[in-house]
Amino acid sequence: MTETQRKVGFLVCLVTIVLALLDLQIVSAATVPIVRDLDPEHGIDKIPWLVSAYALTSAAMLPLYGKLCDVLGPKRVFTGAIATFLLGSALCGAARSMGELIVARALQGLGGGGLMSVTMVVIAHLKGPGEDTAQGGNLGGIVAGGGMAVGPWIGGLLADHANWRWIFYVNLPVGLAVLVAAAFALKLPEHPVRRPIDYAGAALAAAFSSALLLVTDWGGKRYPWSSPVVLGLALAALVALALFLWRQVRAPEPVLPLSLFTVRELRLGFAVQGILGSAMMCAIYYVLIYLQVARGVSSSSAGLYLVPMAVGLAASGTLTGPLGARGWSARTFTISGTATSALAFALLATTTGPDTSLWLIRGELLLAGAGFGQLVGQLILLVQGAAPRDQLGVATTGIRFFQTLGSALGTAVFGAVLARLYAAHGTGGDVSALARLTGAAHADGVRAFVDATRVVFWGGAALMAMASLLALRLPRTRPAAPRTPPQQETVPA
Template sequence: MAPAALMTPAQRNLGMLLCLVTIVLAVLDMNIVSAATVPIVRELDPVHGVDRLPWLVSSFALAATALLPLYGKLCDLYGAKRVLLGAVATFLVGSALCGFAQSMGQLIAFRAVQGIGGGGLMSVTMVVVAHLKDPAERGSGKGGAMGGVVAGIGMAVGPLIGALLTDHLSWRWIFYVNLPLGLLVLVGTALVIKLPPAVGRRSLDFLGAALAAAFATGLLLVTEWGGKDHAWTSPVILGLVAATLAALGLFVWRQATAAEPVLPLSLFRISVVRLGFAIQGLVGMALTGSIVYVMLYLQIARGIDPTSASLYLTPMAGGMTAVGLLAGRLTARGHAERTFLVAGAGCAAIALLLLGLSGPTTGLWAVCGELVLLGFGMGQLIGQLVTVVQESVPRHQLGVATTGIRFFQTLGSALGAALFGTVLARAFADGEPGLPLGAVRTLGGAAREHALRSFTDAVDVVFLSAGGLLVLVLLLALRVPRTVAAAEPPVLAA
């Protein structure tokens, strides 16, 4: 039974609007923190806070990543609506706790609570969107267009809202602002969205989900600690590598033998799905490096306040929004998603390589132009892969496929935050041995100029590394088939 049998067209449109608000909530939270990083560090840990900064992103992304495979299976077994309500409620609890945090340690821990719910905000919402679509709209690229447009709007509005709240109230309000939006989604989803009841109940692979979480945690800790807190050849890192590989091996074994695996290995037999997972992971890494470190570059190297710095992301967001709308319309008219994946990867790679060549005296108009080009690229990548993967999987695996691609994106984001944080710290230490990153703005005279040059050089290394990842994305995108065989419409569940 389709939702059309239970919901009027007006109700389906209102349901789509609620899903849009939920995605906005997810995108805002991913970007709103970037504008408040410096004030957060200044209040909670002015000496070592910058070194722990990557964990503000990583803890959220790690918790979200660990739960994503389980979210997908829950959607397929018990229905996306119930799962979405639980995810939003958990996210709101985490947001309230983050607002009350009194130390960096507490804030990082509460961000993980946020991530447990946040893992379901966008991924489960995209499953609901697929259910609410009219059958004639499937394969139209409408979902991909919405993803690009909302990501663009969130990228512009998120840091701006974060900066305004931080400057005029407190950084704590970047978390409190989630509460009214989240409550609106909870009440609206419960009252408006009506999907057919789930058919049957089956067991859940909690062991598989735990092994996925163990693998993701180990991988993140290796990238976070390796070469910074511990030498790469130290017993701690070697032990973590061994444990991570063991968790991965056990996870693969479990997925091959479990009656109801959280991430069925059969998905990897579909070439489009394999490529989609790999591309989404790399895009997640590169996008994290772009947003967080553009804001750091503008605030530290160029001395721009958080509100003004956030405005420099507006050109990037405008590019994402415009190209997201255009790509959606062209896809609906029969143009292949592969075209936009290739063009998007190329544009984003060039933009990041150009950012990597920027210095302390580079004109800010040039930086804006590079961010516009980056927006053109990312707008074509974000969202399109979700549509491609959804169209290529069997209908009974819509939930695990959708959350699977989000699993790789959020894992990539977590790894990107940790890896690029390590790259930044190591590159800066080469130019300023023994000087903490947070002390750059306290210096004066020639020492300050030298430290800013070292910091800019370190950020350039991050941008060049992210650009290299996008070159790899371009090569993978060229392997995506021009025409993706559409799967049957998915089985719908409440």
């Protein structure tokens, strides 16, 4: 590739990641006009599926996307994922009922699962010598922070001043421009000799992730944790996981080779990324709940408190480039990022109270973002640098897969802890009823909720401290990546 093609390729990847991040955030601001337009009587009950359908299909596709990149080449998979995402976006915009919108949202998720993960595979092929830290760190930190900050705002703006359908239609011109630019600029390795694809393993991974996400989404909310539905889903997840591991040992071309876990950087990188997913959800979700329940901040205003975290993410992500050029390694960033995040959670746990200064909360979120920003791009670079070249795709999508599972598990576990501790104060466990209390009963309820929230933040601090210990085990100098012998078996194209 020429230098101009490489620069256009990086721009294409940047726009694609922005598209992915915006779509994760943008819909949340438009749920009310969507329900009012499509199903004002019963649509409110279907809103959870509007979010879950996208999350389930995008997570389920991650392992398969990685394998397809290694077998077919990243360019074909990249363009296929974008085309699927655009088709789903068009159908979402044209939906005439909540049912149609949910199905279209699931189709959009099939493509959306590749927007972030496959794009990072493409970036790995575009990078030249010495560009690992600068390109990856800047890209990860800036777009993650920007997407978090402006996603809900853009969604609300379009819903209020245009029409909610433009939330989905706006993807079309941007996505088509990305497809055209990718067709002319991206000159990536192709694989003329086809290898078999483990579709059975991919299906088992999809079944496991879908069941697990439904357990974390429904447990304690739609159904009690001890209900037959939740217990049945948990059992299905365990069975699917056991069958998946069995399949990966025996498949000639496993979709997530267990040999990856024999490489220390990959093993530790996957673990830290899963913890990071849990901790980020803890910081975002439970700080917003605290602001709304304990401090009376409206839901729309509470979202603005994420701006400091977004600024911290973008700033620290940007600084990883210059610091990397001065000799900072991915190991150094991982240790620094996990330690900074642990400190931010400890401060939240120590200072959060019924009357804490909201500016102090903003400062602590800024510090948390500064820690997360050092990890978002660097963990991917760490894994990509240690993975065998012919398994670059499965290694890159694997780290996104573990982050998704970590986010789901973290939200569920922290939520269960918060509910149990709140109920232990004799409040009955229903946080939503707190707004209806008055006088001393309301003050007691707020103190009970704040005490429970502090424990959740201490849990986040403990998780990031554990991640710091894992980061310290990373080798100071990475050995050469193991090379997989060339495959002799071929299948017809």
